[in-house]
Amino acid sequence: MPPITLYFLQASRSIRSAWLLEELGVEYGVKAAERENQKAPQSMKDEAGGLGKLPVLKDGETFIYESGNITEYLCDKYDTEHRLLPPVGDPKRYQVLQWVHAAEATYMLHGLAILYVRWNQKGGDVAATEAGLAVNVQKDLDYLATELGKSGGKFLVGDSPTAADVMMEFSVDFILTRELGTKEKEWERVEQYRRDCQKTASWQKAQKKTGYRL
Template identity: 45%
Template structure:
C-alpha cells in the first residue's frame, strides 16, 4: 500500500470497486441469463448500461491519471484487483458489446505485461484464457 494517505485511499476505493461495483453489475447479467436463458438478451440489454457506466468511469479516471496505472506511477493492488475484474468482464462479454474503452484496454495490456502481475497470476495458477 502506498505511504501517501490519499493514494492509499484511492487504492482502497478501486479494490472495493473491483468486486463491489464492476463484478456485481456484470455478474448480475451472467447469473440472470443463466437462470432465465430465454430472457438472456432482455436481461443483458437491461443491465448493460450499468456495466457501461462502470467502464466509462474507469476510462475517464485512466485518462485523467495518464492511463498507465490506477494510482501513482507503479502497479498497486488496485491494478491487480481491477485488472482481474475488467479482464473477466471483457472476456465473458458481460454487458460490454457494442462499446470500446481504449484507455481501459491499453491499461489492461500494460498491467498484464508487468512482471509483478505475471508473478501474481503464476502464483494463483488461474487464467482466463
C-alpha cells in the same frame, strides 16, 4: 512449504492474491484446484471456509478469506514501504482503497448480474434483461476510462501498480473477456490498461507459477 500458502482456484479472483504476493516479493506456496460444477472442489472444502470460496490465504496458522481482505492484509503486513497501499491517514490510501472496494462492490457486482442471468433466468427475454443490466457495466467502464486518463500513468494511481490495480485487473478482464454488457462497444483506454497490468513482470510470474487461466 513456505509459511504462506495460497489456495488457488482456476478462473477466479485468486490471480489477484498471487499477483500481489509477487509484487511484494513474498515467498509463497500454491495449492491449485480446478473447478467442479463451477465451484471450488470438495477436496478443498476445509480450506475454503464456510462459504466454500477461493482464494484463501494461510499465513502461518492464520487463514484470511476474500480477495479484497487478503489484499489489505498483505499490504498492511508486508508492504513496509507503503508502495502498494499508502499508510493510514494518507489521502492517497483512500484513493487506492476506492478501487479495491469498487472492484467487487461495483464492477464485479454489475458484471456478475449479467452472467447469472445467462446461467439462471428461466423464461422471459434473456437478451432484453441483459441489455437493461448492461447500462451499469457500460457506465462503470466509461468512468474507469476517464479516471485512467487522469492518472498520469499506465495504472490507476500513477505509473506503477498498486493494490487498486491488483483488484481491478481481474474485474476488468472478467467483464471484457466474457462480454458482460460490452457487446458492440469498445474502451481502448481500458483495454490498454488490461494489457499493461498483464505485461508487468509480477503478473506474468503469478500466471506462470499458478497456471492461471480465465
